[in-house]
Amino acid sequence: MSKLSALQIKNATPGKYEDGHGLRLIKREDGGGQWVYRYMLNGRRREMGLGGLGPISLKDARELASGFRTLVAKGIDPIKYREQQRREAARNEHLLKDVAHDAFESRKASLKGDGIAGRWFSPLELHVLPKLGKKPVSQIDQQDIRATLEPIWHTKASTAQKAADRLKIVIDHAAALGLDVDLQVVAKAKRLLGHQRHEIKSIPSMPWSEVPDFYATLEEPTVTHLALRLLILTGARSKPIRFARLEEFDGNVWTIPAANMKARVGAERDYRIPLSHEAIRVIELAQRMERGGYLFPSSRRGVISDATMARLMERQGLDARPHGFRSSLRTWLAEMTDAPHEVAEAMLAHMSESKVVRTYRQTDYLDRRRLLLQEWADFCTSKSAPEAR
Template sequence: MGSLNTTRIRAIREPGRYVDGDGLMLNVTKSGSKSWVMRIQKNGRRRDFGLGSLKDVTLSEARQLARDYRRMVKNGFDPIVERRRAASRMKTFREAAEAFFETNKPTWKNRKHRAQWMSTMEAYALPRLGDLVLADVDAPIICEVLDTIWLTKPETARRVRQRIGAVLDFAHSRGWRSREAPMRAVNKGLPKQPKQRGRFRAMPWQDVPAFVSQLEETESIGRLALRALVHTAARSGEIRGATWDEIDFGNRVWTVPAERMKAGKAHMVPLSLQAAQVFNRARELRIAGSNLVFPGQQPRKPLSDMTLLKILRDYQLPYTVHGFRSSFRDWAAEQSGLPGQVAEAALAHSIPNKTEAAYRRTNFLEKRRDLMQAWSEFLLMPWSEAEGKSDPDTSFSDFSHELN
């Protein structure tokens, strides 16, 4: 029988610890709050840990907990370690996803990827998985999440699948989950996705002058941005995120900072005379208070990627915005006469050979300046001259009735 009882506990007012027996104590603070404390000795080390507030844990419940913990110590377990382990195993998938995101976010140099990672999870994974304890996230539930988008949004679904697996493996590594992600079973439970044809489909390089000519007939921020993209062979995100402090009009160089580049390295883009004219026109239309070269409807936010794609769709063209980089690369290979390394440098492609990458010290800036000037001059040539060289099966002329 312990030394405490309900009447005595109610009467205690003085701060201090009041022993019930066998390591169980009632702790009373200066503010008058009362809680249970258990003292244990493990491997010669004495430690105290709380059992909860008196408001939540009665005297009889506290004694039962104390007995359970004493039995645990007798059997060779550390109650504090076991309690922490049990608490961690009660973590939800949402908590694990947020922890994974915060841990890995500093290593993701692509700002767009950082923004999309959690938004994608919130849209597709967390509504179903977020409140589940990690141990309950199994293959059937993951398949249930993916089934709704696996065939209709295949690329997004694959990303969600990968991110769910990464979160579960992260949780396993932290001891929050006893097993790794069941992705092999998930893959077996999903149907085969149809092959995506025409991904990053590129306009034949011979047809690009005709398209640029049509772009120039009507002016908008979106069309200016697309013209700049074609002239510079830049990625959509690089163009849409361009700021005025990146443009050196005197030297005709646009320097894209490392944090906006796919490879994580700053990239200098020599501007042809024609490209510089596009940027100058954008400067004439500059909105006060915005540092973006091509702002969206909200001046301090960039154009959406769909703005540029919509221009192609309005012409009923089956090409992608990213495909203009391929158009440029094909033209450079067939028409420029310059080494392929120069065109690859213009596209800011990483060097796959690590040894070559370690020894290459040049960025071919002056050769790229000549290359980009030749490309712009080709773009503004009478397009009928280029059209005659096109493959008749894929020619821009097939769609010319949409442009007239």
């Protein structure tokens, strides 16, 4: 069978032309054409397209046909082989940013508020995706991750750890999608990065014995003073205090919505806090300044900021911060009461047991906590407590 030449192809009229060994050119009336490879495998004749005459030259077509003839000689179907190669190539083209968003979507149900606040995704968005987001996830290795996290590995240790942990979840998600990834790539990168020099510092707290003296300084019936008083008396975090609404208070119980609780604590249920006599008095004073249903509104709009109470303590020359009063309360419980561990932890809405244990334990120790918080309030107000204004 005669071989085709470039000149023959150029001058060929519409029709089918054989180059030999199964390679055929189908010429069209518009001057274009299509290369086809014909082969016999397991007693069955098949044809596969190799590409158009424009992008695929005669030389290219012969090389492609030669490679496919080798597969046929080995009993491998070239059409199925090419489809498999295309699927693998498509799988490996998944960009990290796309897989990361898909992983985030799959985890939303387990995140507080469906992750709307962005805290789960932000370490990736700020520190990983700007550098690696447009790279296929299957091509990311430990050197890539090392170079990405190295600038913050020691200076922002906690953030870097979160970014690495989130990236590990994304890599696991990619594996679940069937992508060709190294499940150990993040662990390898951590070994290359080494131990972090950054020391995690706890939020400064006030010794519980000094709390009454400080509480006595909060004598003005201002939003900031009253917010700090309620924070100290209840052991609540800053957010539930700042976003407290009138409808959350019913008699001597404050029910904090799950959305205002921290992380998985809020993902499960609302949290009830029994109110001491002093806490009720503070709430009554705060009601005079209520705006839009919020007990502690800002002087401009919305509620007081997270830093408002901290700035007040700074101006008094204190190292302690508002969140530290939770530590003050917890230490007081340990040193001055006989409160069982589980009750003391419940005072701060800590989850010290597994979800299964919490499911079967149908109590939040409300009555026992009420006695303890009343005792705590009596202690806090023991040094010339501020009078109602």
